[in-house]
Amino acid sequence: MRRPTLTLLAASLALATGLASATDTATTIPQAAVKTAEQLRDKAMKDNTAYAVVESLTTEVGPRMAGSPADLRAREWAVAKFKELGYDKVYTETVTYPLWERRSEHAEIVGPFAQPLTLLALGYSAATPKGGLTAEVVKFDSLDALQKADPAKVKGKIVYVPTHMKPHKDGSDYGMGSAVRVGGPVIASKMGAAAFLLRSAGTDEHSRTPHTGVTGFRDPKDAIPAAALSLPDADQLERVLARGKPVKLKLDIDCGITGMYTGANVIGEITGKTHPEQVVAIGGHLDSWDPGTGAIDDGAGVAIAMAAGKLIKDLPQRPDRTIRVIAFANEEMGLWGGRAYADQHAGDVAKHVLGTESDFGAGKIWRMTASVKPEARGAIEQIAKVIQPIGVEYVADKPGGGGSDLSQMHLKGMAALTLTQDGTDYFDYHHTANDTLDKIKPADLAQNVAVYAAFSYMAAQANGDFGSAPDAFKNDGASD
Incomplete structure (x- = not known):
């Protein structure tokens, strides 16, 4: 059937949400469910379950590097x-990586x-030779400058690229910082560099704590030593370097891929009474850097989702x-748990009614955005009205x-929210030794819950769906 001409507003919403059939009826949330959600909201604001959960995890397990003894x-x-x-x-559900x-x-x-210099090796970095x-160090002011460089000026050198992230509520500078960390070592390797260094992707200007993170290496044969x-x-x-004399560094890095490991996503469910096969998916990732x-x-994130499900x-x-809560495996080294889950559940995408993951710290949520079918926008607005009093803008x-x-x-086609937390100081601590429990404010964590x-409750009670279907949102341009 030929689609009717869209207004500019409708076109923009269609782009952001995926198109739906004109015969679809509006998704709504019953007033009884709205009232219950308000009660859940108010109870959660005074509940300490999430803080108790994250305190337990960080105290009883501590760092949880994927594949380490702490992983199990x-x-x-x-x-x-x-x-x-x-x-x-x-x-x-098993995850191998x-x-x-x-x-x-x-x-x-x-x-x-x-x-001496203080640094941390990056994920999938190769080791330096024994000893x-x-x-010599060669500096490039940006990733683009490195890409355009003469390979002869890079071969055999230690490439250094700075990053200069500034604090933002939405963490928007991380796109630049992570691009240097992920892509820089790969580009340098292809140009024959001996090693790669970056100015950490972080915002803690006065802290001598490097930020680790993953590189873009996927084949160990291509990897070179890389550190932040x-x-x-x-x-x-x-x-x-600014003194104008040749600068030589010595790097001694012992790390690398030692084989394959099989871990797992851990899943807990509160079974629905009417449509148990349909799920609202929430979660966080269980692994951490070391x-x-x-x-x-x-x-x-794990604690927020667990506590919400318990309420x-x-x-x-x-x-x-x-309500399905997923503690994902090995997010840090390349979304291994998320990709394994999506591959295993791709055939059930239409049954994933709505979902989102918490993975941006513990600051208050201040913004909600959504990728849903147009007919579900009214239901999203109902959700927005419930969470607006605790500081969330839709x-x-x-x-x-x-x-x-x-x-x-x-x-794969799951309707999704993004619930953006206040990340103003998140990249002061992200991937560093300072990612510790004292950075979490219990009241802010409770607001997330x-x-x-x-x-989650309102989505579980909705009359109608949010548009989940195979490839339903492939053109919406969403990113996290």
């Missing part, structure tokens, strides 16, 4: 915690002004649809992406 401990902890919170069904291990890293300027490597300098150390290196204890990245479970009546013309791991299910509990 974290999975066992998650299974036990779901059961302790009263979830009806708890199970795991390369096992990269960090053992040690050391760097120093050997000339012209000898001194380390010493080479703390911001003050990077600034020091740049001052030395320097800190993974409190804000992403123990908080819904404690209601006098079951939700109509199932932006109707911006798509939702589902968060990090659930972005993969959104790519209130948002997740309210939206």
Whole structure:
């Protein structure tokens, strides 16, 4: 059937949400469910379950590097915690990925002004030769400058590229910073560089704590040593380079891929009473980087989702649809848990009514965006009215992406929200030794739970769907 001509507003909404059949009826949320969601919201604002959960995870397990001995401990902890919170069904789904291990890293300027530097190896980095490597540093002001460089000026050198992220509420500078970290080592390797360094993708200008993170290497044969300098150390290196003399560094990095590892996503469900096969999917990722204890990245996300599900479970009546909470495996090294989940559940995408993941710390949620069919916009507005009193703005013309791991299910066609937290100081601590429990404010964490509990319950009770179907949102341009 030929589509009718769209108005400019309708066209923009269609782009952001996916088109739906003209015969679809509007999705609505019954007033009784709205009232219950308001009660959930208010109860959650005073509830400390999420803080207790993240305190337990960071204390009893601590850092949870994917594939490390703590990986299994974290999975066992998650299974036990779901059961302790009263979830009806708890199970795991296997996730297999390369096992990269960090053992040690050391760097120093050997000339012209000898001194040590503080750094962390990046995920999928190769090791230096035994005893380390010493080479001249060549600096490029941007990733674009590196790409345009003469390979002869790069071959055999240690390539250095700075990043200069500024704090933003929505963390928008991270796109630039992560692009240098992920793409820079790959470009440098192809040009024959001996190693790659970047100024950490972070905003803690006065902290000598480097930020780790993953690179774009996928084949160990292509990898070179790659590491991130703390911001003050990077600034020091740049001052030395500015003296105009050749600068030589010695890097001694022991790390690398040692084989394959099979971990698991851990899933807990509150079974729906009317449509148990239909799910509202929420979650966080269970793994963390190793320097800190993974409190804000992403123990908080796991705790928010677990606590929201528990509040819904404690209601006098079951939700109509199932609430599925997923603690994803190995997000940090390339969304392995999210991609495995999406591959396994692609055939059930229409049954994933609505979903999103929490993976941006523990600051208050201040914005909601959505990728849903046009006929479900009214239901999203109903959700927006419930969470607006606790500080959440609904932006109707911006798509939702589902968060990090659930972005993969959104790519398959799941209707999705993005619930943006206040990340003003998030990149002060992200992927550093300072990602610890003291960075979490219990009241802010409770506000997150209130948002997740309210939206999840309302989606579970909705009359109608939100547009999930194979490839339903492939052109909406959402990203997280």
